[in-house]
Structure formats: structure tokens, C-alpha cells
Amino acid sequence: MENEKENLFFEPHKRGLMKTPLKESTAANTVLTEIQPDFGPLTTPTKPKEISQGEPWTPTANLKMLISAVSPEIRNRDQKRGLFDNRNGLPEAKDCLHEHLSGDEYEKSQPSRKEKSLGLLCHKFLARYPNYPNPALNNDICLDEVAEELNVERRRIYDIVNVLESLHMVSRLAKNRYTWHGRHNLNQTLGTLKSVGEENKYAEQIMMIKKKEYEQEFDFSKSYTIEDPIIKSNTGQNGHPDMCFVELPGVEFRAASVNSRKDKSLRVMSQKFVMLFLVSTPQIVSLEIAAKILIGEDHVEDLDKSKFKTKIRRLYDIANVLSSLDLIKKVHVTEERGRKPAFKWTGPEISPNSSGLSPVLPFAPSDLEVRRSSKENCAKNLFSTRGKPNFTRHPSLIKLVKSIESDRRKINSAPSSPVKTNKAEGSQNSAPFPSKMAQLAAICKMQLEEQSSEPRKKVKVQLARSVHCKPVAPLDTPANAELEMTAPSLIQPLGVLPLIPSPLSSAVPVILPQAPSGPSYAIYLQPTQAQTMTPPQGLSPTVCPTPSSNATRSKDSTDTTTENTANDAPKSSASARPGSLPPGLERQGIKNRDREAAGERGSKRASMLEDSGSRKRFKEDLKGVENVSTLMVSPTSMAAVPVGNSPALTSSHPVPVQNPSSAIVNFTLQHLGLISPGVQVSTSPAPGTIPVSPRIEAVSVIPENAGTQQGRATKYDASVLVQNQTNGQSVAVTGAQQPVPVTPKGSQLVAESFFRTPGGPTKPTGSSCVDFDGANNTSVGTLFVPQRKLEVSTEDVH
DNA sequence: ACCTCCCGCCATGCT
DNA sequence: AGCATGGCGGGAGGT
Numbered sequence: 001m002e003n004e005k006e007n008l009f010f011e012p013h014k015r016g017l018m019k020t021p022l023k024e025s026t027a028a029n030t031v032l033t034e035i036q037p038d039f040g041p042l043t044t045p046t047k048p049k050e051i052s053q054g055e056p057w058t059p060t061a062n063l064k065m066l067i068s069a070v071s072p073e074i075r076n077r078d079q080k081r082g083l084f085d086n087r088n089g090l091p092e093a094k095d096c097l098h099e100h101l102s103g104d105e106y107e108k109s110q111p112s113r114k115e116k117s118l119g120l121l122c123h124k125f126l127a128r129y130p131n132y133p134n135p136a137l138n139n140d141i142c143l144d145e146v147a148e149e150l151n152v153e154r155r156r157i158y159d160i161v162n163v164l165e166s167l168h169m170v171s172r173l174a175k176n177r178y179t180w181h182g183r184h185n186l187n188q189t190l191g192t193l194k195s196v197g198e199e200n201k202y203a204e205q206i207m208m209i210k211k212k213e214y215e216q217e218f219d220f221s222k223s224y225t226i227e228d229p230i231i232k233s234n235t236g237q238n239g240h241p242d243m244c245f246v247e248l249p250g251v252e253f254r255a256a257s258v259n260s261r262k263d264k265s266l267r268v269m270s271q272k273f274v275m276l277f278l279v280s281t282p283q284i285v286s287l288e289i290a291a292k293i294l295i296g297e298d299h300v301e302d303l304d305k306s307k308f309k310t311k312i313r314r315l316y317d318i319a320n321v322l323s324s325l326d327l328i329k330k331v332h333v334t335e336e337r338g339r340k341p342a343f344k345w346t347g348p349e350i351s352p353n354s355s356g357l358s359p360v361l362p363f364a365p366s367d368l369e370v371r372r373s374s375k376e377n378c379a380k381n382l383f384s385t386r387g388k389p390n391f392t393r394h395p396s397l398i399k400l401v402k403s404i405e406s407d408r409r410k411i412n413s414a415p416s417s418p419v420k421t422n423k424a425e426g427s428q429n430s431a432p433f434p435s436k437m438a439q440l441a442a443i444c445k446m447q448l449e450e451q452s453s454e455p456r457k458k459v460k461v462q463l464a465r466s467v468h469c470k471p472v473a474p475l476d477t478p479a480n481a482e483l484e485m486t487a488p489s490l491i492q493p494l495g496v497l498p499l500i501p502s503p504l505s506s507a508v509p510v511i512l513p514q515a516p517s518g519p520s521y522a523i524y525l526q527p528t529q530a531q532t533m534t535p536p537q538g539l540s541p542t543v544c545p546t547p548s549s550n551a552t553r554s555k556d557s558t559d560t561t562t563e564n565t566a567n568d569a570p571k572s573s574a575s576a577r578p579g580s581l582p583p584g585l586e587r588q589g590i591k592n593r594d595r596e597a598a599g600e601r602g603s604k605r606a607s608m609l610e611d612s613g614s615r616k617r618f619k620e621d622l623k624g625v626e627n628v629s630t631l632m633v634s635p636t637s638m639a640a641v642p643v644g645n646s647p648a649l650t651s652s653h654p655v656p657v658q659n660p661s662s663a664i665v666n667f668t669l670q671h672l673g674l675i676s677p678g679v680q681v682s683t684s685p686a687p688g689t690i691p692v693s694p695r696i697e698a699v700s701v702i703p704e705n706a707g708t709q710q711g712r713a714t715k716y717d718a719s720v721l722v723q724n725q726t727n728g729q730s731v732a733v734t735g736a737q738q739p740v741p742v743t744p745k746g747s748q749l750v751a752e753s754f755f756r757t758p759g760g761p762t763k764p765t766g767s768s769c770v771d772f773d774g775a776n777n778t779s780v781g782t783l784f785v786p787q788r789k790l791e792v793s794t795e796d797v798h
Numbered sequence: 799a800c801c802t803c804c805c806g807c808c809a810t811g812c813t
Numbered sequence: 814a815g816c817a818t819g820g821c822g823g824g825a826g827g828t
Contacts, residue, residue: 113826116804143817155806158819175812175817265820310821316803341801 116152118317122160122324124150131183139180140173159266163321166270187348190278195352197275205293206280269294269311270318277328277345286333286342287315319343 114120125146133139143161147154161178164170168189170178197203272294276285291311322328327347332339 113802113804118803153806154817155819156804158817162819306822312801313803313822314820316801320803 117320118156118159119320119324121150121152121156122321125157125160126324129180129182133180133182133184135184139182141170141178141180143176143178159317160321162266163270163318164325166267167274167325169325187350190274190347190350191352193271193275194278194350197272197279198352200275202272202276202293203279203281205296206276206285206289209289209292209296266314266318269314270322273315273318274322274327277343277347278350283345284331284333284342285345286340287312287319288340290315 128146129139129141141161143154143157147157150157161170165172165178168185169182170180173179273285273290276290276293277283291308294315295307295311319328319330322343323330325347327345328343329346331342331344333342334340
């Protein structure tokens with residue numbers, strides 16, 4: 001059965017890369033090699049294990065790579081020399097290198113653990129396929145082959161594929177066979193996930209958790225109890241979490257086996273994890289919170305350690321893959337307690353399922369109704385296709401389906417010939433790289449290769465990127481629509497409070513039809529009051545309809561995150577990128593489709609560079625442009641930031657103290673890309689609470705090294721405060737453009753007092769910061785630093 | 799000492 | 814039974 005298909009395809013992987021010789025060698029070799037040889041049997045080979053090779057790369061080589069990455073000229077030169085060889089290159093390169101190193105070093109280089117990291121492996125994997133594959137070609141993936149080529153156990157490939165599958169970047173055809181879809185469906189998938197996430201009220205859950213944490217820290221009364229229920233509610237009626245896999249039409253799992261499997265895990269976890277990013281405002285999600293929520297669905301209370309640990313482990317696995325996709329990047333959230341690992345969304349901004357980007361599916365905003373009916377109808381009925389009962393499909397996806405199916409048809413029709421063969425890799429490819437550098441180098445190399453295909457533009461672009469990026473972006477429209485829509489309703493009761501079971505949540509099938517704009521609410525609870533957030537109306541927890549989650553920032557008090565700006569750049573591009581051609585691409589010089597990746601990669605690359613100091617610099621440079629904005633709210637005060645246009649919003653509420661008018665805020669936010677143009681945010685203190693000034697510090701992004709450019713990076717700061725009020729929320733934003741102080745500290749912000757709620761008197765420490773990350777970042781960065789400094793450090797993403 | 803997370807045992811379920 | 818999947822958590826590398 002499946003087999004047939006297998007043969008069909010020819011080259012799955014190869015990306016355009018091939019074109020240029022440049023790419024060559026590299027670690028990526030593997031990737032390069034792609035071209036495959038053929039394989040015989042489909043069956044699974046068993047473990048590849050032997051990792052052969054020594055590693056080709058030496059540090060020197062890595063450096064070279066990095067350098068070359070930066071400088072096209074150099075690269076070219078090298079190429080000529082043959083440093084970068086073609087696919088085979090690796091070995092060769094190796095040789096050369098070895099000569100010098102040999103011995104110890106060589107060995108050292110061996111297999112460090114990092115070289116075997118899932119993230120690197122994923123990069124290699126991704127390097128084999130174009131971001132936007134031509135549907136006409138065969139894009140199938142033979143797991144065995146891949147495992148072999150990449151010299152890893154098949155088990156690892158499953159890890160990657162499962163995550164990719166959760167994003168519908170691949171779909172299973174049959175045993176051992178997957179079809180590569182690349183990023184064609186990504187935006188839609190993300191939109192759907194966002195919708196589902198909203199339905200599940202993940203934003204609220206996050207807030208609850210944070211609130212809880214906050215309370216605990218401070219020992220406030222523990223009102224935890226309340227929260228739990230909420231979370232539980234999510235669980236769904238049955239009480240158990242909805243572990244349903246969100247399916248896209250046309251992309252459903254075909255293999256029975258897959259369907260049968262409890263899809264608990266990785267796939268589902270991955271989707272949920274992504275949802276958290278899409279739904280939360282700062283778009284920064286700490287592993288801890290993610291784990292709690294994911295577990296929570298099952299049993300929050302239980303939280304036993306082991307379970308938690310296991311969840312965290314899985315999240316790391318998922319995060320590594322997502323990082324490789326440039327959808328997230330690692331950062332650290334600094335709290336009082338210390339740093340917590342977290343990830344920041346660096347993927348495209350998405351509006352709830354409709355892809356705003358793609359014009360294609362314009363959904364009428366009006367769809368609210370639809371939405372409501374949502375869950376049920378949507379999915380299943382719409383696409384009967386293969387209906388798998390369990391999965392839900394999002395209506396919006398219909399289009400996708402069509403396209404996918406057409407693709408599929410093409411594929412099927414394709415002549416089958418098995419071609420796959422990649423082979424080579426075995427020994428060569430995976431050369432062991434010396435750790436991070438190596439990884440980076442490898443990645444860079446891959447990217448280079450990609451680029452190479454494109455005329456050089458890319459390189460420059462990347463560098464330039466930092467510069468460019470920015471500004472423009474901010475306004476996306478898509479969001480706007482949402483806002484408007486939102487207002488009404490709240491279909492979901494605002495509140496979060498009531499979170500109760502949203503229908504969806506329980507329902508497995510996530511799919512919600514949503515109008516593009518699903519209303520999202522951002523709620524900020526005030527810790528103090530919060531204890532009960534309950535009363536939605538009550539102010540404390542206000543719910544604000546926000547346009548998509550973007551607006552919401554829940555970050556509450558507990559943590560502060562600092563982001564680093566560094567990588568935002570990619571993001572911006574990302575945001576831009578719509579399904580089809582990402583705007584960003586151009587700038588990046590990427591060719592469209594295939595290359596888009598390149599763009600991303602480039603960005604990624606930058607991030608990768610982090611390892612070495614140099615890389616940091618590099619990174620920073622890139623980042624310079626970006627800004628991060630952080631928003632801090634005092635813990636207590638947190639209000640929800642409603643983004644939506646709440647009526648109130650417009651009216652500017654004066655924010656106590658310093659706030660600038662909401663208008664300013666909105667303006668700022670819009671520019672930042674945090675909210676869509678249409679949307680306005682206002683924050684006002686909760687009724688109960690008067691906003692005191694929260695402490696906000698201006699944060700700076702701190703790049704560690706501030707690169708030269710950084711200075712720029714600092715960009716403007718705007719401090720925004722958000723508070724929500726019952727009704728209006730006013731946000732205080734300061735849009736100052738001041739250079740952001742690099743040191744947070746100094747900057748204490750003015751605002752500090754802002755929102756304080758009674759309860760939380762200032763807790764000095766407790767302040768929470770919200771960052772707006774830049775998510776969009778855009779151009780202007782605003783940074784707020786909470787009192788404490790928040791730092792977000794970007795770490796490398798592995 | 800903690801953070802990451804690789805590794806691979808072994809359960810699950812399809813063939 | 815054999816093989817494909819993939820849950821899971823021990824324990825080791827990195828910092």
C-alpha cells in the first residue's frame with residue numbers, strides 16, 4: 001500500500017540548494033547530500049547508528065563558516081578554493097581539517113552531545129526540504145532514509161516529525177512515509193491553533209497560573225483554589241483534557257495507526273504549546289507554565305514532580321524543533337526567584353485562523369456566529385474527507401484542503417519511481433561538530449547553501465535585515481478586524497473567570513470556527529484582589545476583549561521577562577510573511593517559496609551564532625534594530641489589557657500618573673505590531689484598584705554585549721502600562737523614545753507605581769513585567785522594564 | 799547543582 | 814510474531 005507511493009517521488013528534499021555549489025560541505029552535509037541515492041527497501045533499517053565519521057569540522061572550519069556566512073565574498077572565495085565543497089565536501093573538508101587537528105581535537109570534536117541535539121538534527125532535517133515545496137513534485141519523506149542519512153535513530157526522527165506533523169508541515173502517508181508540506185499550511189495551522197487556544201482559554205489559564213505563582217510568592221492569601229477550578233474546567237467536561245489533535249483538512253493522518261494512537265503527547269503537546277504562544281500576549285511562555293498548563297489539563301493538582309519533569313522534558317524536545325523552525329527562540333524570564341527558561345514566539349503573527357496574511361481566506365469577520373456554533377459543526381462536517389473522528393478541522397481551512405488535496409493528487413499521479421537515495425550521508429554527514437559552534441556553523445552552512453541558491457542577496461540581506469526590518473511592519477490589518485468583532489461579545493464569557501469549560505476545551509476537536517477575529521480577552525488579574533478573579537465583571541479581573549490575543553498580555557506579575565531583542569528580526573519578517581510570499585522574503589532576498597526558509601534561516605542563523613561571542617555580536621547587530629518592548633505591570637495591579645477596542649478604549653483614560661493617553665498607547669502598540677491598527681488598547685485601572693503606578697522600569701533589552709548597533713537597538717521605549725479596568729482599560733504607555741537605558745535599573749520607571757493595587761503594594765520584587773515583545777516588534781521597540789530588570793536573554797537556542 | 803535533553807527501553811498497536 | 818510508533822524517564826553532558 002503505502003509502498004507504492006513511496007516510490008513515487010523523486011526528490012523530496014533537495015531544495016533549491018543544489019543550485020549553487022556553494023553550499024556544499026558543511027556539516028550540513030547531510031543535508032546537502034540530500035540528493036539521494038536510492039534506497040532499496042523501505043523497511044526500516046534499524047539503527048543507523050554508527051556514527052561514523054569524525055567530524056569534519058574543526059573549530060576553524062566553523063569559524064570560517066560563520067565568517068563566510070557573514071561575508072559573501074569570503075564565502076565565495078572559499079568556495080573557489082574548495083573549502084566548501086559540495087556535498088562530498090564534508091569529507092574533504094574534514095580531511096583538511098583533520099590534518100591540523102587530528103588527534104585530540106579531532107576526537108573532541110566528536111560527538112558532543114550537542115552535536116546530537118534534536119535541534120541540530122531538526123535543522124538538518126529541515127534543510128532537506130524546501131519551505132514551500134512544489135506540490136507537483138514528490139515530497140515524500142521516508143523516515144528510514146532520513147534516519148539513515150542523518151545518522152540517527154529513527155526514534156529521533158519521530159520526535160521531529162511528530163512536531164512537524166502537529167503544524168501540518170508534514171502528514172503521514174503510510175508506514176514510514178510522510179509527505180512534506182513545508183510551510184504552505186503553516187499560517188493556517190497557526191491560525192487554527194490560535195483559535196483553539198483562545199477557545200481553550202489558554203491565555204486565561206496562563207494568567208491564572210501566574211497569578212497563583214505570584215500569590216504564592218508573596219504569600220498572599222492563597223486563593224489558589226479558585227484557579228484550579230478554572231483550569232480544570234478547561235479540561236473539558238469529561239474531565240479530561242482534551243487531548244485532541246487539531247487537524248487540518250486534507251492533512252489528516254491517514255495512517256490508521258496514527259489515528260489510533262492516542263495522540264496524547266508530542267503531537268498534541270506541540271500544538272498546545274504553540275497555542276500558548278499564540279494566545280499569550282507577550283508571546284513568551286515559560287516552560288514551567290507550559291508544563292503546568294499541559295499537565296493541568298489533566299490534573300493540575302496532581303502535579304507530581306515526576307510528571308512535571310517528564311512534561312518539561314518533552315517540552316524541550318518540542319521547543320527544539322520549534323526553534324529550528326524559527327518559530328520560537330529561547331529566552332529567560334527573570335523573576336524574583338531566578339531565571340526561568342522560557343521561549344518567545346518568533347514566528348509569524350497570526351490572526352485567528354484566518355490567515356490574515358493570506359488574502360486568500362478572507363473570512364468575514366462577521367463570522368462570529370459561525371464561531372459560536374463552532375466547534376461542532378465545523379470540523380467534522382465540513383470536511384468529511386477522511387474524517388477522523390477525533391480530529392477536528394477548522395472550517396477556515398477548507399481552502400487549504402483543496403489545495404492540499406490537489407497537491408496530493410498530483411503527487412499520487414506522479415510517476416513513481418523511487419528515488420530516494422540519499423545516502424551518503426552516513427559517514428559524512430553527520431560529522432560531529434564541536435558543539436555549539438559547530439552547530440551554528442552547520443546551520444549557517446545550511447543556510448548558506450540555501451542562499452547560495454539564491455544569488456547572494458541573501459547574505460547581505462540578512463545583515464541588513466536588522467536594519468530594515470522594522471518599522472514598516474506594524475500595521476497589519478488583519479488584526480483589526482478582529483477587534484471590532486470582539487467587542488460584542490465575548491462569546492465567551494469574559495471571563496476568564498468563568499473560564500469554565502469552554503466548550504471547546506472539552507471537546508476534543510478543537511476546531512473552532514472562528515471568525516478571524518475571535519475575541520480574545522486579556523485579563524489581568526490583580527493579585528491582590530485577584531484572589532478571586534472571578535467576577536468578571538468585577539473588575540479585577542477584567543476581561544477585555546481583545547483582538548486577538550495579541551493584545552493580551554497576560555504576563556503577570558510573576559515574571560519578568562526580558563527578552564532579548566536579538567532575534568526579533570526574524571520575527572518581523574515572519575510576521576510579514578503571509579502564507580504566500582512572505583514579504584519578508586523579498587527583503588531577504590529569498591526566493592520565494594523555497595527560500596523563504598532561507599530568510600528565516602538567516603535569522604535563525606543569526607541566532608545560532610550566538611554561541612560564540614562573535615555570534616552574539618552578530619546577533620546583536622542583527623537585532624539592533626529590533627526592539628523589545630516590555631511592559632510591566634505591577635503585580636498587583638495587573639489589569640488585563642484589553643486590547644480590543646473596547647469602547648472605553650478609545651476614550652483615553654488618563655492613566656493615572658503618567659500614562660499617556662491611550663491613544664498613545666495604541667499608537668505605540670500598533671507600531672510595535674502588538675496590536676493591529678484598528679485596535680486600541682486602553683488600560684485603566686481596575687475599578688477597584690486604582691492603578692497605582694506599577695513599577696515599570698524601562699527595560700532595556702539587554703544585550704549582553706551590546707553591540708554596536710545596539711545602541712540603536714534600544715530604540716525607543718515606550719512604556720506601556722496596561723491596566724485594565726473593568727471597562728476601559730487604560731493603558732499607559734509612554735512612548736517615549738528615549739533610548740532605552742540599557743540598564744534597566746536605572747530606569748526605574750516612572751510608572752512604577754502605576755498599577756499597584758492595593759493588595760500588592762508594591763512589591764518590589766513582585767513586579768511583573770510584561771513584555772511586549774516585540775512580537776512584532778517592529779520597529780519601534782519599546783521597552784519597559786519592570787522594576788526589576790527583566791532581562792530576557794536570549795539564549796541560544798540550541 | 800541545576801538545566802538540558804540524549805538515549806534507548808519497552809509498551810502499544812498495526813500488519 | 815514482527816515491525817512501526819512513540820511514551821517515558823534515567824542519567825549524563827553542559828554550564
